[in-house]
Amino acid sequence: MTTDSGRPPIPVIVDCDTGIDDALALLLAVRHPGLDLRAVTCVAGNTDVEGVVRNTLTVLEQAGAPDVPVARGAGRPLIEAVRTARHVHGHDGMGDLGLPAPARTPVDLDAVSLLRREILASPRPVTLIPTAPATNIALLLRTHPEVTGNIERIVFMGGAVATGNATPVAEFNVWHDPEAAAILLTAGVPITMYGLDVFQRVIVPGPDVRRLRASAEPGTRLAGELLAHRGPATDEADPGGGLGDAGAVCAVIDPRGLTTYRLPVEVSLAPGPARGQTLVDRRGRPGESELHEGTREQPLVDVALDVDVARYVELYLSTVEHKVE
Secondary structure (H helix, E strand, O other): OOOOOOOOOEEEEEEEOOOHHHHHHHHHHHHOOOEEEEEEEEOOOOOOHHHHHHHHHHHHHHOOOOOOOEEEOOOOOOOOOOOOOHHHHOOOOOOOOOOOOOOOOOOOOEHHHHHHHHHHHOOOOEEEEEOOOOHHHHHHHHHOHHHHHHEEEEEEEOOOOOOOOOOOOOOHHHHHOHHHHHHHHOOOOOEEEEOHHHHOOOEEOHHHHHHHHOOOOHHHHHHHHHHHHOOOOOOOOOOOEEOOOHHHHHHHHOHHHEEEEEEEEEEOOOOOOOOOOEEEOOOOOOOHHHHHHOOOOOOEEEEEEEEOHHHHHHHHHHHHOOOOO
16 A cells, blocks of 8 residues: 555554543544554553543544554553643543434453554554654553664654653653653653653634534544644633644654754652653753763753644644545
8 A cells, every 4th residue: 555645655553541632643644644553552551551542442433443453551650640630631531422322332452452562463564653642652562672663763742852741841751651761761762752842832713623523524524623622822712722732743754844853761760850851952062961970871852842823734634534444
Protein backbone atom coordinates (compact mmCIF):
# COMPACT_ATOMS: atom_id res chain seq x y z
CA MET A 1 0.00 0.00 0.00
CA THR A 2 1.24 3.51 -0.87
CA THR A 3 -0.11 7.01 -0.30
CA ASP A 4 -0.98 9.56 -3.00
CA SER A 5 2.63 10.78 -2.76
CA GLY A 6 3.88 7.32 -3.75
CA ARG A 7 5.50 6.75 -0.35
CA PRO A 8 4.37 3.93 1.93
CA PRO A 9 2.47 5.06 5.05
CA ILE A 10 4.48 5.53 8.24
CA PRO A 11 3.84 2.72 10.74
CA VAL A 12 2.86 4.33 14.06
CA ILE A 13 1.71 3.29 17.50
CA VAL A 14 -0.11 5.77 19.75
CA ASP A 15 0.32 5.40 23.52
CA CYS A 16 -2.37 7.50 25.16
CA ASP A 17 -4.45 8.38 28.21
CA THR A 18 -7.58 9.27 26.25
CA GLY A 19 -8.76 12.35 27.30
CA ILE A 20 -10.11 14.93 24.99
CA ASP A 21 -6.99 15.86 23.06
CA ASP A 22 -5.74 12.27 22.90
CA ALA A 23 -9.06 11.54 21.20
CA LEU A 24 -8.36 14.34 18.71
CA ALA A 25 -4.96 12.74 18.07
CA LEU A 26 -6.51 9.33 17.48
CA LEU A 27 -9.02 10.74 15.00
CA LEU A 28 -6.14 12.21 12.98
CA ALA A 29 -3.99 9.07 13.19
CA VAL A 30 -6.86 6.90 12.00
CA ARG A 31 -7.88 9.11 9.11
CA HIS A 32 -4.61 10.28 7.61
CA PRO A 33 -3.55 8.11 4.64
CA GLY A 34 0.12 8.77 5.38
CA LEU A 35 -0.07 6.82 8.63
CA ASP A 36 -0.48 3.11 9.30
CA LEU A 37 -1.88 2.93 12.85
CA ARG A 38 -0.69 -0.48 14.02
CA ALA A 39 -1.89 -0.36 17.63
CA VAL A 40 -3.05 1.86 20.49
CA THR A 41 -1.88 1.32 24.05
CA CYS A 42 -3.54 2.83 27.10
CA VAL A 43 -2.14 4.17 30.37
CA ALA A 44 -3.53 5.96 33.43
CA GLY A 45 -3.27 9.74 33.23
CA ASN A 46 -6.13 12.03 32.29
CA THR A 47 -8.45 9.44 33.85
CA ASP A 48 -8.08 5.91 35.25
CA VAL A 49 -6.80 3.26 32.87
CA GLU A 50 -10.18 1.48 32.57
CA GLY A 51 -11.71 4.77 31.46
CA VAL A 52 -8.85 5.33 29.03
CA VAL A 53 -9.47 1.93 27.41
CA ARG A 54 -13.21 2.64 27.13
CA ASN A 55 -12.63 6.11 25.67
CA THR A 56 -10.06 4.82 23.18
CA LEU A 57 -12.38 2.10 21.89
CA THR A 58 -15.23 4.61 21.66
CA VAL A 59 -13.17 7.04 19.58
CA LEU A 60 -12.01 4.33 17.19
CA GLU A 61 -15.59 3.14 16.81
CA GLN A 62 -16.96 6.64 16.20
CA ALA A 63 -14.21 7.25 13.66
CA GLY A 64 -15.08 4.10 11.71
CA ALA A 65 -11.51 2.90 12.19
CA PRO A 66 -10.30 -0.51 11.05
CA ASP A 67 -9.87 -3.21 13.69
CA VAL A 68 -6.87 -1.60 15.41
CA PRO A 69 -5.62 -3.60 18.43
CA VAL A 70 -6.03 -1.74 21.74
CA ALA A 71 -4.39 -2.87 24.98
CA ARG A 72 -4.67 -1.89 28.63
CA GLY A 73 -1.41 -0.75 30.18
CA ALA A 74 -0.15 0.60 33.49
CA GLY A 75 -2.77 1.63 36.00
CA ARG A 76 -0.40 3.94 37.89
CA PRO A 77 3.00 5.62 37.48
CA LEU A 78 6.23 3.83 38.34
CA ILE A 79 6.51 5.54 41.75
CA GLU A 80 3.88 8.23 42.15
CA ALA A 81 0.22 7.73 42.97
CA VAL A 82 -2.39 8.23 40.24
CA ARG A 83 -3.26 11.91 39.81
CA THR A 84 -5.91 12.39 37.13
CA ALA A 85 -6.93 15.51 35.19
CA ARG A 86 -10.70 15.06 35.39
CA HIS A 87 -11.11 18.76 36.17
CA VAL A 88 -9.93 19.38 32.59
CA HIS A 89 -11.31 16.36 30.73
CA GLY A 90 -14.56 15.70 32.60
CA HIS A 91 -15.52 12.85 34.90
CA ASP A 92 -15.39 10.32 32.04
CA GLY A 93 -12.25 11.84 30.52
CA MET A 94 -14.13 12.77 27.34
CA GLY A 95 -15.83 16.00 28.29
CA ASP A 96 -18.87 14.13 29.69
CA LEU A 97 -20.37 14.09 26.18
CA GLY A 98 -22.52 11.05 26.95
CA LEU A 99 -21.03 8.92 24.18
CA PRO A 100 -22.37 5.35 23.86
CA ALA A 101 -20.40 2.46 25.31
CA PRO A 102 -18.20 0.85 22.64
CA ALA A 103 -18.96 -2.54 21.14
CA ARG A 104 -15.23 -3.09 20.54
CA THR A 105 -13.07 -4.79 23.15
CA PRO A 106 -9.35 -4.63 23.93
CA VAL A 107 -7.01 -7.43 22.91
CA ASP A 108 -6.03 -10.13 25.39
CA LEU A 109 -2.53 -8.72 25.82
CA ASP A 110 -1.06 -6.09 28.13
CA ALA A 111 0.24 -2.88 26.57
CA VAL A 112 3.93 -3.75 26.86
CA SER A 113 3.39 -7.11 25.15
CA LEU A 114 1.37 -5.49 22.36
CA LEU A 115 4.00 -2.79 21.87
CA ARG A 116 6.75 -5.40 21.64
CA ARG A 117 4.76 -7.56 19.22
CA GLU A 118 3.83 -4.77 16.85
CA ILE A 119 7.23 -3.08 16.85
CA LEU A 120 9.13 -6.28 16.13
CA ALA A 121 6.59 -7.47 13.54
CA SER A 122 6.58 -4.25 11.53
CA PRO A 123 8.37 -4.55 8.17
CA ARG A 124 9.46 -0.90 8.56
CA PRO A 125 10.73 0.86 11.69
CA VAL A 126 7.85 2.17 13.81
CA THR A 127 7.31 5.72 15.06
CA LEU A 128 5.95 5.83 18.61
CA ILE A 129 3.63 8.72 19.51
CA PRO A 130 3.18 8.86 23.30
CA THR A 131 0.57 11.50 24.17
CA ALA A 132 0.40 10.43 27.82
CA PRO A 133 2.59 9.76 30.84
CA ALA A 134 5.44 7.55 29.59
CA THR A 135 4.86 4.64 32.01
CA ASN A 136 4.11 2.04 29.32
CA ILE A 137 7.05 3.18 27.19
CA ALA A 138 9.45 3.06 30.14
CA LEU A 139 8.33 -0.46 31.05
CA LEU A 140 8.76 -1.52 27.42
CA LEU A 141 12.27 -0.08 27.16
CA ARG A 142 13.41 -1.66 30.40
CA THR A 143 11.77 -5.04 29.74
CA HIS A 144 12.42 -5.41 26.00
CA PRO A 145 15.32 -3.13 25.01
CA GLU A 146 15.68 -5.03 21.73
CA VAL A 147 12.67 -3.12 20.34
CA THR A 148 14.79 0.01 19.84
CA GLY A 149 16.31 -1.65 16.79
CA ASN A 150 12.98 -1.24 14.97
CA ILE A 151 11.90 2.17 16.32
CA GLU A 152 12.38 5.00 13.83
CA ARG A 153 11.63 7.83 16.24
CA ILE A 154 9.65 8.73 19.35
CA VAL A 155 7.55 11.90 19.01
CA PHE A 156 6.14 12.53 22.46
CA MET A 157 3.76 15.15 23.77
CA GLY A 158 5.28 16.27 27.03
CA GLY A 159 7.54 18.70 28.77
CA ALA A 160 7.98 22.44 28.54
CA VAL A 161 10.90 24.77 27.99
CA ALA A 162 9.18 27.76 29.56
CA THR A 163 6.03 27.40 31.69
CA GLY A 164 4.39 24.22 32.98
CA ASN A 165 0.74 23.47 33.58
CA ALA A 166 0.74 20.85 36.35
CA THR A 167 3.15 23.08 38.28
CA PRO A 168 4.76 26.41 37.36
CA VAL A 169 7.59 24.49 35.67
CA ALA A 170 6.30 20.95 34.97
CA GLU A 171 3.99 19.75 32.20
CA PHE A 172 1.32 17.19 33.23
CA ASN A 173 2.53 14.08 31.34
CA VAL A 174 6.09 14.38 32.63
CA TRP A 175 4.98 15.47 36.11
CA HIS A 176 2.62 12.48 36.36
CA ASP A 177 5.51 10.02 35.93
CA PRO A 178 8.90 11.78 35.93
CA GLU A 179 10.94 8.58 36.20
CA ALA A 180 9.22 7.16 33.13
CA ALA A 181 9.90 10.34 31.16
CA ALA A 182 13.58 10.18 32.16
CA ILE A 183 13.76 6.60 30.84
CA LEU A 184 12.07 7.61 27.57
CA LEU A 185 14.63 10.36 27.00
CA THR A 186 17.46 7.82 27.20
CA ALA A 187 15.86 5.32 24.79
CA GLY A 188 18.77 5.56 22.36
CA VAL A 189 16.56 6.45 19.38
CA PRO A 190 15.80 9.86 17.81
CA ILE A 191 13.30 11.78 19.95
CA THR A 192 11.16 14.84 19.28
CA MET A 193 9.70 16.71 22.25
CA TYR A 194 6.37 18.33 21.35
CA GLY A 195 5.94 20.33 24.54
CA LEU A 196 3.68 23.04 25.90
CA ASP A 197 5.65 25.73 24.05
CA VAL A 198 3.94 24.64 20.81
CA PHE A 199 1.08 22.53 22.21
CA GLN A 200 -0.82 25.57 23.48
CA ARG A 201 -0.54 27.57 20.28
CA VAL A 202 -2.39 25.43 17.72
CA ILE A 203 -5.99 26.63 17.90
CA VAL A 204 -8.74 25.70 15.43
CA PRO A 205 -10.86 28.83 14.74
CA GLY A 206 -14.42 28.94 16.06
CA PRO A 207 -16.18 28.85 12.65
CA ASP A 208 -14.30 25.65 11.77
CA VAL A 209 -15.23 24.07 15.11
CA ARG A 210 -18.89 24.91 14.49
CA ARG A 211 -18.74 23.36 11.02
CA LEU A 212 -17.32 20.12 12.42
CA ARG A 213 -19.96 19.98 15.15
CA ALA A 214 -22.72 20.33 12.53
CA SER A 215 -21.45 17.38 10.47
CA ALA A 216 -23.66 14.32 10.00
CA GLU A 217 -20.57 12.06 9.99
CA PRO A 218 -19.93 10.72 13.52
CA GLY A 219 -16.13 11.01 13.57
CA THR A 220 -16.10 14.54 12.17
CA ARG A 221 -18.84 15.62 14.55
CA LEU A 222 -16.94 14.11 17.50
CA ALA A 223 -13.85 16.12 16.54
CA GLY A 224 -15.96 19.27 16.66
CA GLU A 225 -17.47 18.43 20.05
CA LEU A 226 -14.04 17.70 21.50
CA LEU A 227 -12.54 20.89 20.08
CA ALA A 228 -15.41 22.91 21.53
CA HIS A 229 -14.52 21.49 24.94
CA ARG A 230 -10.86 22.41 24.39
CA GLY A 231 -11.52 26.12 24.01
CA PRO A 232 -8.66 28.31 25.30
CA ALA A 233 -9.12 30.63 28.27
CA THR A 234 -10.27 33.78 26.50
CA ASP A 235 -13.03 36.35 26.61
CA GLU A 236 -13.76 35.92 22.91
CA ALA A 237 -17.31 34.87 22.09
CA ASP A 238 -16.12 32.29 19.53
CA PRO A 239 -12.68 31.19 20.75
CA GLY A 240 -12.20 27.96 18.81
CA GLY A 241 -10.48 24.91 20.28
CA GLY A 242 -6.95 23.65 20.82
CA LEU A 243 -5.60 20.63 18.94
CA GLY A 244 -3.46 19.69 21.93
CA ASP A 245 -2.00 16.18 21.59
CA ALA A 246 -3.07 15.98 17.96
CA GLY A 247 -0.24 18.37 17.18
CA ALA A 248 2.24 15.58 17.94
CA VAL A 249 0.56 13.46 15.25
CA CYS A 250 0.76 16.44 12.87
CA ALA A 251 4.48 16.56 13.62
CA VAL A 252 4.88 12.96 12.43
CA ILE A 253 2.87 13.54 9.25
CA ASP A 254 4.46 16.92 8.44
CA PRO A 255 7.62 17.57 10.48
CA ARG A 256 8.39 20.68 8.44
CA GLY A 257 5.59 22.44 10.30
CA LEU A 258 7.78 22.45 13.42
CA THR A 259 10.92 24.40 14.21
CA THR A 260 13.09 22.22 16.43
CA TYR A 261 16.49 22.59 18.04
CA ARG A 262 18.69 19.67 19.08
CA LEU A 263 19.28 20.34 22.76
CA PRO A 264 20.25 18.49 25.95
CA VAL A 265 17.16 17.65 28.03
CA GLU A 266 16.80 16.02 31.43
CA VAL A 267 13.95 15.55 33.90
CA SER A 268 14.12 16.85 37.45
CA LEU A 269 13.50 13.84 39.70
CA ALA A 270 14.24 15.33 43.11
CA PRO A 271 11.33 15.95 45.50
CA GLY A 272 10.10 19.50 45.69
CA PRO A 273 8.56 22.19 43.49
CA ALA A 274 10.77 21.45 40.46
CA ARG A 275 9.96 17.71 40.28
CA GLY A 276 8.87 16.79 36.78
CA GLN A 277 10.43 19.83 35.12
CA THR A 278 12.11 19.22 31.75
CA LEU A 279 15.42 21.06 31.96
CA VAL A 280 16.29 22.15 28.43
CA ASP A 281 19.80 23.55 28.04
CA ARG A 282 19.63 26.38 25.51
CA ARG A 283 22.99 27.93 26.42
CA GLY A 284 25.54 28.47 23.69
CA ARG A 285 28.48 27.47 25.86
CA PRO A 286 29.20 25.64 29.14
CA GLY A 287 28.65 27.55 32.35
CA GLU A 288 30.53 27.75 35.61
CA SER A 289 28.90 24.57 36.91
CA GLU A 290 30.36 22.51 34.06
CA LEU A 291 33.72 24.27 34.23
CA HIS A 292 34.12 23.60 37.95
CA GLU A 293 32.32 20.27 38.36
CA GLY A 294 32.65 18.66 34.93
CA THR A 295 30.01 18.01 32.27
CA ARG A 296 27.22 15.47 32.69
CA GLU A 297 26.02 13.32 29.85
CA GLN A 298 22.50 14.36 28.82
CA PRO A 299 20.41 13.02 25.93
CA LEU A 300 20.04 15.28 22.92
CA VAL A 301 16.41 15.80 21.92
CA ASP A 302 14.79 17.65 19.01
CA VAL A 303 12.85 20.21 21.04
CA ALA A 304 9.96 21.99 19.29
CA LEU A 305 10.11 25.73 19.91
CA ASP A 306 7.93 27.07 17.09
CA VAL A 307 5.05 25.77 15.00
CA ASP A 308 3.27 26.79 11.80
CA VAL A 309 -0.20 27.04 13.32
CA ALA A 310 -2.16 27.57 10.09
CA ARG A 311 -0.38 24.63 8.45
CA TYR A 312 -1.28 22.20 11.22
CA VAL A 313 -4.84 23.46 11.52
CA GLU A 314 -5.35 22.92 7.79
CA LEU A 315 -3.75 19.48 7.99
CA TYR A 316 -6.09 18.49 10.80
CA LEU A 317 -9.27 19.82 9.25
CA SER A 318 -8.60 18.40 5.79
CA THR A 319 -8.01 14.97 7.35
CA VAL A 320 -10.74 14.53 9.95
CA GLU A 321 -13.47 15.70 7.60
CA HIS A 322 -12.88 12.61 5.46
CA LYS A 323 -14.34 9.31 6.60
CA VAL A 324 -12.07 6.26 6.79
CA GLU A 325 -12.73 3.96 3.85
